[in-house]
Amino acid sequence: MKKVRTSGIAAFAVTILAAAGCGGSGEPAATAPAAAEATVPAEMLGGGVLTHVHDGQAGSPHVQVAWEVDGANISITYGRPYLRDRTVGETVEPLDGSVWRLGADEATTFVTDGDLMVGGTHVPAGEYTLWTLTTGDTTELIVNAETGQWGTEYDPSRDLGRTPMTVGSLDTPAEQLTLHMENRELRFEWGSMVASVPIVVH
Numbered sequence: 554m555k556k557v558r559t560s561g562i563a564a565f566a567v568t569i570l571a572a573a574g575c576g577g578s579g580e581p582a583a584t585a586p587a588a589a590e591a592t593v594p595a596e597m598l599g600g601g602v603l604t605h606v607h608d609g610q611a612g613s614p615h616v617q618v619a620w621e622v623d624g625a626n627i628s629i630t631y632g633r634p635y636l637r638d639r640t641v642g643e644t645v646e647p648l649d650g651s652v653w654r655l656g657a658d659e660a661t662t663f664v665t666d667g668d669l670m671v672g673g674t675h676v677p678a679g680e681y682t683l684w685t686l687t688t689g690d691t692t693e694l695i696v697n698a699e700t701g702q703w704g705t706e707y708d709p710s711r712d713l714g715r716t717p718m719t720v721g722s723l724d725t726p727a728e729q730l731t732l733h734m735e736n737r738e739l740r741f742e743w744g745s746m747v748a749s750v751p752i753v754v755h
Contacts, residue, residue, distance in 0.1 A: 599733035606630060613657035620734040623754040625667030629683070632657030632704075633730050641744030647687040652695070654704030655683045655741065656730060662700060668755040671696055671739065672716025681713060685748070692718045694739075694750050718748040 596603040601620040609615050609632050619628040634657040639645040646653040655661045660682040669676040674696050684695040684707055699711040727742040740749035 599731050600735040601628075609658050611657065615658065618732065618734075622734065622737060622752060623667075625665055625669065625754045627667075627669075627734065627752075628664045629661060629732055629734075630664075631655065631661040631683075631730075631732060632659065636726070636728050636744055639744075641746050642687070645744075647685050647692065647746075649687055649689065651686070652707050652709075653685045653687075654707075655685050655732075656704065658704055660684075660697075660700070660702050660704045660706070663696065670751075670753040670755070671714075672718070672750040674714030674716045676713060685718070686715070690720070692720050692748050694718050694748075716750055718750045720746065720748045723747050 598616065598618050601618040604617045604619070606615040606617055611634075613632040613634040615630065615632045617628055617630040619626065621627075634645075636645070642648065661684075663681045663683045664679075665676065666678050668678055672694060674694075676696055680700050682697045682700055682702070684697060686693045686695060693715045695715050696713040697707070697711050698713050699708050702708075722745050723742060726745045730741065730743045733740050733742065734752070737753065738749050738751050740747060
């Protein structure tokens, strides 16, 4: 094979084209693809993916948290009050004999795209609100079919069902209300109180 000798003028032209970022056709030369942006990890809360909704009227941030449980997509939207030196069951909800919105401000919303058993309550795919009722040593989780209401506007005639929760004490009190979904169990932590109920996907 013969070596082709490039004249000084041709070599100079090639150098100019390369410096200008052009190929022989005069089009800009292809550049290396930009480095892929680093993936920002999703913010998590209570074992699920967290989305901030709004700040709340009295300083309780509202969030939506989403989980995947055995193929069902479940989300809960709720206000997260702070304890602020109050005592659960004495100076802050859940108070004995009163229905609580399980959060702050608007009623807490529960959405599932799969049919569930929440404790002893059958919950078809759809949107609901969650409440609790503490009577003595018993705390029940209430699933209610009414949605979009303020958290003091509870209508017991719309209850889908009530189921007892397993109640215990936390070694380290939770300063801010947190709902968790893990090991097929829904629970809330608030002050020194922790209460849970099993969830089964049909």
